[in-house]
Structures are given as C-alpha cells and as structure tokens.
Amino acid sequence: MEEIKRLQEKLEKKSAQDIIKWSIKQFGNKVQLASSFSAEDMVLTDMIAKVKKDAVIFTLDTGRLPQATYDLMDEVKQKYSIKLKIFFPDTEEIEKMTQEHGVNLFYNSVELRKKCCNARKVQPLNRAFESIDGWICGLRKEQSITRIGLKKIVFDVGHNNIYKLNPLADWTNKDIWDYIKKNKVPYNKLHDKKYLSIGCEPCTRPVKSGEDIRAGRWWWEPAECKECGLHI
Numbered sequence: 001m002e003e004i005k006r007l008q009e010k011l012e013k014k015s016a017q018d019i020i021k022w023s024i025k026q027f028g029n030k031v032q033l034a035s036s037f038s039a040e041d042m043v044l045t046d047m048i049a050k051v052k053k054d055a056v057i058f059t060l061d062t063g064r065l066p067q068a069t070y071d072l073m074d075e076v077k078q079k080y081s082i083k084l085k086i087f088f089p090d091t092e093e094i095e096k097m098t099q100e101h102g103v104n105l106f107y108n109s110v111e112l113r114k115k116c117c118n119a120r121k122v123q124p125l126n127r128a129f130e131s132i133d134g135w136i137c138g139l140r141k142e143q144s145i146t147r148i149g150l151k152k153i154v155f156d157v158g159h160n161n162i163y164k165l166n167p168l169a170d171w172t173n174k175d176i177w178d179y180i181k182k183n184k185v186p187y188n189k190l191h192d193k194k195y196l197s198i199g200c201e202p203c204t205r206p207v208k209s210g211e212d213i214r215a216g217r218w219w220w221e222p223a224e225c226k227e228c229g230l231h232i
C-alpha cells in the first residue's frame with residue numbers, strides 16, 4: 001500500500017507522455033497498452049511508438065468487432081513499427097455459450113451480457129496478463145460515473161496486483177481530438193458517424209447530441225452497469 005501511495009504522489013501530476021516514459025523505463029516490454037483502438041488508445045499508441053519503436057501493445061479480438069476497427073488495426077500495423085499481439089476467445093467456450101443462449105444473448109439480460117463479455121474479453125485479457133507486469137489503459141474520469149475516482153496508477157487488485165496505468169485520466173474529450181488532429185494519428189472512422197465510444201458491433205450505436213459519451217455502449221442497460229469486467 002505504501003508503495004502505491006508513493007507512486008501515486010509521484011505520478012498523479014505528471015503528463016501522459018511522462019507516465020508512459022516512466023513505465024517503459026521501469027518495465028520495458030513487460031508493460032503493454034491494452035488497445036481497443038478507441039480514440040484514447042490511438043493517442044496512447046502514438047505516444048508509446050514515439051518513446052519505444054519496438055514496444056508491444058495488445059488487443060482482444062472478440063469476434064464481434066465492427067469492420068472499421070479491423071481496418072484501423074491494419075492502419076496501425078502499417079504506420080507504426082510496434083508489435084501488435086491479438087488475443088482471441090476460447091472456441092469451445094463460445095460454442096457452448098451460443099448453443100445454450102443464442103448468438104445475441106447480450107440483449108436478453110445484464111447477466112447474459114456480462115457472460116458474453118467475460119468469455120470474449122475478460123478471459124482473453126487474463127491470458128494477456130500472464131506475461132506482463134503492468135498494463136496501460138485509455139480510461140478517463142470524464143467517460144462515465146463509474147470512472148470519476150480514477151487514479152493514474154493503481155495496483156490492479158482484480159488481476160494479481162499488476163500495475164495499471166491510466167495516463168489520460170484527467171484528459172478531456174477535446175484534449176484527445178486535439179492530439180489526434182495535431183499529430184495526424186489514425187482513428188476509427190466510425191467516430192465520423194457519431195460513434196463516440198466503440199466496442200463490439202452489436203453493442204455499440206451512434207450517440208445523439210447531448211447524450212453521454214458512453215450512451216451508445218449497451219444502451220439498453222442502466223448507466224451503472226456499463227462496464228465489461230475488464231476494469232474491476
């Protein structure tokens with residue numbers, strides 16, 4: 001506990017770039033960005049690639065992603081020399097789940113939606129964690145009522161106490177898009193069609209003006225349920 005308090009004091013006021021530099025100096029390729037190719041993750045990818053050209057980032061291919069996200073994966077591979085690792089769900093688990101509950105089970109209840117997120121995201125994420133000491137995330141306080149108390153570094157108690165870094169915790173949506181434009185960072189083209197937060201294709205819709213950033217994710221559920229289990 002003392003250790004994490006010390007690191008929080010040290011890093012809380014640091015810039016996102018400084019936190020990335022510190023984490024790479026500290027852990028090398030044992031700290032990796034978990035990218036969903038969100039606008040935030042693209043900012044972090046660009047920052048990481050500028051610090052370490054051969055850095056490793058990873059993503060979870062749930063099997064239900066929009067085509068625009070796969071197109072962006074390709075763009076990232078072409079633009080940056082960093083290594084992209086892709087983790088997939090367990091085939092047997094997906095076969096069993098869909099045979100029992102159908103392919104669109106997530107619309108039927110919060111419980112079944114979480115079951116799908118667990119099989120397609122949480123379990124592959126746990127495999128990704130087997131070889132790292134820390135992960136970098138694009139979470140921001142502004143994104144949701146579940147993220148207001150976000151710190152820039154924590155021990156991830158739900159994942160063997162590895163370090164979890166949130167370098168963009170205090171960035172605004174405007175900060176993100178200013179960085180993307182200024183640095184010509186590739187981004188998911190669904191953002192141009194009013195998709196603000198992008199996840200799996202069947203669980204994401206565009207956002208209407210005045211709605212919350214994450215209103216288009218699992219829009220049929222109450223706001224306090226809108227986490228997929230990756231961020232415990």
Ligand code: SF4
Pocket residue numbers: 062064106113114116117118120121199200202203228
């Ligand atoms: Fe399944 Fe939807 Fe979660 Fe993707 S976001 S893993 S499709 S419930």
